[in-house]
Amino acid sequence: MKPLFERKNPDCKTIRHWIGDILNSRLSIHCDWVQAHIVNCPRCQRRLTGFNRVALGLHFIKSQRHPKDLLQKANQQTLMVLHQSLQQLPQAQKLRDKQPRPKFLYRMTRYSQSISHAAACLAILILMRCGIFSGMEKFQSEGQKVIHQYYVSNLGEDLTDDIFTA
């Protein structure tokens, strides 16, 4: 990691190289010295705006989903111009009806609530098994020690040993 935060008065050239880092969140724009410079430097303001615009544009492009049947349509159009023998294969038929398959994590989001509930139950069971039962045993042995101590102080050690060993 670069010693970015030790610099007090970085110049314009240095900030210029760090603007990329700011957008990649490796460096916060809320740092006083970054803010102080960018507020007073129109060139850096312009650069930052440019980077932000690129990030925003890419985000817009990525967030626009294609129609669900686009893969199907494209496959059908492509298969039409391929060799006729390929068009008749069962694999080609499957491609004609193919739908886009969402990623594994995305498919699992619908089960996320059930998974988290099951995980919570499992965690409670483990805690009960390890934490509470071992705690109970500890509590029991500590209690026995206290009673032993009480008898020793009131009756003496010999009598207490007789009582506890009996």
Next chain:
Amino acid sequence: MTTKSVSLDWCWDLTQEGSVTADRKWVLTAMNQYGDSLIKLLWRILGQEQDVCDAYQETFLKLAHCQDGIRPRNIKAYLFRTAGNVAVSHLRKKKRHLRACQQIALNSATQPNENVPGEIDQMELQQKLRDQILQLPQYLRNVVFLHDLGEMSYQQAAQTLGISVATARVYRCRAIQFLAARLADRKEK
């Protein structure tokens, strides 16, 4: 005599068809394997349904006929690079067409639409970014396509393009700087 030759032709067609099926079956396998991610990439580059279908078709036709039907060594790399190139040529063609239409509109003295200053127009920004990506040199553009639009990691993108991971990172950084500078300039004008 005529009947004989026809029947021979028919036999020839049958044998040829059988060999073509066996030889080109890998095209369908590639379509099944990479079709989904290819559509996603093309959609992000082109943004129009019909353009995506056309570019997809052209890409697979090129694949089927590349090196006289010989299967390329790295099908994924071939497909993604071809798709990028095909998409770029589609965009350029479209841009030329649009320019011609605008020229006609100017000649007929119609008023252009003016946006409210300062308003972030999502479509406009997307279009500007696509235009600027087109202006990038090919080696930078390929990295942006694969890493930013195709959602490949640097390693996958580097493997596809046949460059090192470090080079891919440098290219991507340069591409973003270029785009940022161009978008910042354009807004001021």
